[in-house]
Amino acid sequence: AKSAGGNRFELADPEADARAITRHGLTTALPTALERGEFFIEYQPLVHLGDGSVRGAEALVRWLHPQHGVLGPDRFIPLAEHTGLIVPLGRWVLEQSVRQAREWRELHGGADAMGPLRINVNLSPCQLTHPGLVQDTVDILERTGVEPDALCLEVTESALIGADDDLLKPLRRLAEMGVDIALDDFGTGYSNLANLRRLPVSILKLDRSFTQSMQQFPADPVDLKIVEGIVSLAHSLDLTVTVEGVETGAQAEQLRILGCDTAQGWYYARPGPPERLHELALVDATG
Ligand code: C2E
Ligand code: CA
Ligand code: CA
Ligand code: CA
Numbered sequence: 001a002k003s004a005g006g007n008r009f010e011l012a013d014p015e016a017d018a019r020a021i022t023r024h025g026l027t028t029a030l031p032t033a034l035e036r037g038e039f040f041i042e043y044q045p046l047v048h049l050g051d052g053s054v055r056g057a058e059a060l061v062r063w064l065h066p067q068h069g070v071l072g073p074d075r076f077i078p079l080a081e082h083t084g085l086i087v088p089l090g091r092w093v094l095e096q097s098v099r100q101a102r103e104w105r106e107l108h109g110g111a112d113a114m115g116p117l118r119i120n121v122n123l124s125p126c127q128l129t130h131p132g133l134v135q136d137t138v139d140i141l142e143r144t145g146v147e148p149d150a151l152c153l154e155v156t157e158s159a160l161i162g163a164d165d166d167l168l169k170p171l172r173r174l175a176e177m178g179v180d181i182a183l184d185d186f187g188t189g190y191s192n193l194a195n196l197r198r199l200p201v202s203i204l205k206l207d208r209s210f211t212q213s214m215q216q217f218p219a220d221p222v223d224l225k226i227v228e229g230i231v232s233l234a235h236s237l238d239l240t241v242t243v244e245g246v247e248t249g250a251q252a253e254q255l256r257i258l259g260c261d262t263a264q265g266w267y268y269a270r271p272g273p274p275e276r277l278h279e280l281a282l283v284d285a286t287g
Pocket of ligand 2: 058122154184
């Protein structure tokens with residue numbers, strides 16, 4: 001056998017090389033992936049913590065790469081942001097998702113007392129600064145006949161930290177139209193809680209790290225206090241609180257007791273094809 005240290009300096013970092021090659025390959029393939037129809041969307045239900053009903057879904061994009069198989073957004077969204085493809089890709093995700101929301105509504109006959117299923121779509125910071133955002137959204141809603149009320153755009157807390165008025169203006173316009181704006185991954189940034197009043201948001205999505213700390217029993221008392229504080233502040237500002245990454249019934253129960261409104265996570269369903277959401281919502285509506 002070779003001595004362990006023998007090749008150490010020649011084989012710089014084979015894993016980093018492999019990552020760089022894949023990254024390079026993905027960057028080359030990315031611009032045409034949209035034209036070739038290689039992206040698809042999975043939907044993960046948003047569940048009301050009080051009664052367990054399905055109220056909507058978050059759209060999560062995936063890339064079916066001809067060689068690498070299904071790639072998650074963490075693999076290609078940063079590249080899409082870097083290359084600028086995120087703008088047309090984001091527009092495509094928005095249009096597909098809103099169309100899907102209309103289809104669900106038609107399937108449910110719209111007679112459902114909970115109102116139409118809502119659709120949540122992630123917005124990259126690059127889309128926020130793109131001048132076409134408001135008009136593209138208006139066009140998509142008009143083309144599909146979906147009310148702005150049924151749409152929620154998710155923006156990460158970090159994208160809005162220190163945001164000036166220019167950045168907030170398009171979000172304000174959308175919020176005035178009735179589109180909900182959610183602050184995603186909330187609690188991970190260092191935003192001033194008082195600052196929330198300045199932002200045109202109506203939903204806080206509590207980061208998964210809080211949900212994870214509800215896993216142990218009893219949960220970390222400091223985390224419990226933090227979540228309790230965030231929820232009461234959010235409610236006093238008329239914001240809805242959604243929790244992500246709920247994987248167990250115990251977490252769901254703890255978060256419900258803490259006053260969170262809506263939940264999302266593997267405990268309810270993994271992200272899946274649109275038919276799956278329709279089935280879940282239907283089972284729900286008929287008991
Ligand atoms: P996110 O917006 O925070 O989305 C939630 C992520 O948590 C998703 O990962 C989802 O699959 C995952 N998740 C859901 N439930 C659970 C759970 O119970 N446990 C655990 N461990 N994870 C759970 P995904 O689909 O890989 O997406 C990752 C991120 O990619 C998203 O994070 C979002 O920031 C971004 N992303 C996804 N789709 C889009 C898109 O269309 N546009 C943009 N700009 N970003 C997107
Ligand atoms: Ca999100
Ligand atoms: Ca609204
Ligand atoms: Ca999130």
